[in-house]
Amino acid sequence: MNGFSFxxxxxRPEFGSLLSLVAVIAFYVIFGHVNLERLFGAASWVxxxxxxxxxxxxxxxxxxxxxxDISIGAMIPAGxxxxxxxxxxxxxxxxxxxxxxxxxxxxxxxxxxxxxxxTTVPSLIITLGTLVAVxxxxxxxxxxxxxxxxxxxxAPVWAKTIFGQLFHGNYQVIIIxxxxxxxxxxxxxxxxHYGNWIFAMGGDEESARNAGIPTNxxxxxxxxLSSTSASFVxxxxxxxxxxxxxxxxxxxxxxxxxxxxxxxxxLTGGFGSIIGIFFGALTFAIVNQGIxxxxxxxxxxxxxxxxMLLSAVLLNNTFRLIALSFVPKKRK
Amino acid sequence: MSQETPILELQHVxxxxxxxxxxxxICLKMHAGEVLCLLGDNGAGKSTLIKLLAGVYVPTxxxxxxxxKQVHFERPRDAQEAGIxxxxxxxxxxxxxxxxxxxxxxxxxxxxxxxxxxxxxRTANVIAVKAVQxxxxxxxxxxxxxxxxxxxxxxxxxxxxxxxxxxxRVLILDEPTAALGVKQASHVLRIVNEARKRGLxxxxxxxxxxxxxxxxxxxxxxxxGRLAADFLKGEKSREEITDLMAxxxxxxxxxxxxxxxGENLHSSAHVRAPQTE
Numbered sequence: 001m002n003g004f005s006f007x008x009x010x011x012r013p014e015f016g017s018l019l020s021l022v023a024v025i026a027f028y029v030i031f032g033h034v035n036l037e038r039l040f041g042a043a044s045w046v047x048x049x050x051x052x053x054x055x056x057x058x059x060x061x062x063x064x065x066x067x068x069d070i071s072i073g074a075m076i077p078a079g080x081x082x083x084x085x086x087x088x089x090x091x092x093x094x095x096x097x098x099x100x101x102x103x104x105x106x107x108x109x110x111x112x113x114x115x116x117x118x119t120t121v122p123s124l125i126i127t128l129g130t131l132v133a134v135x136x137x138x139x140x141x142x143x144x145x146x147x148x149x150x151x152x153x154x155a156p157v158w159a160k161t162i163f164g165q166l167f168h169g170n171y172q173v174i175i176i177x178x179x180x181x182x183x184x185x186x187x188x189x190x191x192x193h194y195g196n197w198i199f200a201m202g203g204d205e206e207s208a209r210n211a212g213i214p215t216n217x218x219x220x221x222x223x224x225l226s227s228t229s230a231s232f233v234x235x236x237x238x239x240x241x242x243x244x245x246x247x248x249x250x251x252x253x254x255x256x257x258x259x260x261x262x263x264x265x266x267l268t269g270g271f272g273s274i275i276g277i278f279f280g281a282l283t284f285a286i287v288n289q290g291i292x293x294x295x296x297x298x299x300x301x302x303x304x305x306x307x308m309l310l311s312a313v314l315l316n317n318t319f320r321l322i323a324l325s326f327v328p329k330k331r332k
Numbered sequence: 333m334s335q336e337t338p339i340l341e342l343q344h345v346x347x348x349x350x351x352x353x354x355x356x357x358i359c360l361k362m363h364a365g366e367v368l369c370l371l372g373d374n375g376a377g378k379s380t381l382i383k384l385l386a387g388v389y390v391p392t393x394x395x396x397x398x399x400x401k402q403v404h405f406e407r408p409r410d411a412q413e414a415g416i417x418x419x420x421x422x423x424x425x426x427x428x429x430x431x432x433x434x435x436x437x438x439x440x441x442x443x444x445x446x447x448x449x450x451x452x453x454r455t456a457n458v459i460a461v462k463a464v465q466x467x468x469x470x471x472x473x474x475x476x477x478x479x480x481x482x483x484x485x486x487x488x489x490x491x492x493x494x495x496x497x498x499x500x501r502v503l504i505l506d507e508p509t510a511a512l513g514v515k516q517a518s519h520v521l522r523i524v525n526e527a528r529k530r531g532l533x534x535x536x537x538x539x540x541x542x543x544x545x546x547x548x549x550x551x552x553x554x555x556x557g558r559l560a561a562d563f564l565k566g567e568k569s570r571e572e573i574t575d576l577m578a579x580x581x582x583x584x585x586x587x588x589x590x591x592x593x594g595e596n597l598h599s600s601a602h603v604r605a606p607q608t609e
Contacts, residue, residue, distance in 0.1 A: 324478050
């Protein structure tokens, strides 16, 4: 309301993630003698951040709404196998493969959502169940249908242009998707009334429901968004690399949660921001991939991530308290 | 006052959960501009009664009338649309949301069209702050402040102001002062008074005696699911009410027992009226 001020900025949920980003880069510069020019010129961590970030956005929304979705770990290979089996093995048009991959995401999201709404089982357990179940479906299904755990895919040019090609050297086109989706999610969460509903639901679901918010419908929608996004990332990977494997994706579970928490989202819901999640993914990617540009042995990267996660959470707690206890000065 | 049609009336209402009778033959009338204090010990059925009025539960038997006409609330939404608003102990607000945002949860003001329709934060903040200040809470002047940073009394006030702003005619306050300090509680009582002046029917639920005595016009005491007493202000003393709530003779007996013990005189005063400090 009073324009930009540092005090205002410090109370935003994303402040901690920006600080983490700066701290990590400073650490690499001081202790790793990183070549900043090479680091910022490299595509590897941007690609990594984009793939991670697209999954982190909807999962972050779910966490703000007080839920969790770990089935994304299985949805990434599920998305790539769906399109590879349909359009690669059975030679169906690529559009069918795309619809198949995204449709599978919608389906699993609906299952997660309905179970979360109809039962009182925590969504961690529900999506743990669907995580393992989808892994089983993907492995058994691909062996049953194709006899292999890895399927080649040859996508036509237009599909590669939109979903999986490299530009400017080694940058994946999914980076553009990530930035676009971040803008859309930021608009929805921070500028529309749906965003208000998500915050309210994460803050106090009972009160939100009493205030007339269709919490069940909202929850199901968010679960569908998250598993479809994961499936989308898998699909883009298959189009880019011309093949799909049944394994992989499990790392995404922890990576997204770390990115989101570093991004300032409260684990119990009701607080967070899209810009924070964006920077969370970016920070995670720099730690994870940027270490190759330093003198530090890359085996240390997990230690750095662990320390960063803990300090980011502590920082975020502090900033949240500052935001809570903030009382504006009396205006003259 | 009691000649006019009550805003809300319960006629011989029962509520059972399976074989368990929680409420039995409850008859109550609530009038505009009147504060009804619903007293009762823990487990007396107060919460169940509120939930019946708020549309969370449907009565097993009996009738609920609004303005003399029978109504059926299937969901909380139905009761809200009829103008019955419940404010819970902690205000029913969202600690990590701004005042403006939490004020308009579920009824957000928007600007723009189509896919660019967006939440109108400025309007929301202005309206929310004005609504709260009209209730005399002038300390709240920035709609961007987080609700969790307000005191308990301010949060209650915000929730009550919200209910009134959205056209509540019957205000149900569930233990509004239970978690508050003395000063903040008097804050809330002042707001209850203001709501009454505006012509709302207020139902004040509590197991304390002091607070309702300050603002109540009519008192109803629930004991084990039955309406044990229904009287107007000034008809009974504080001691009589306390005894009623504790289940009649029990309290007097307990006191005699304790004072017979001699050295426990101090704690007897404490049991008697813990809220008198």
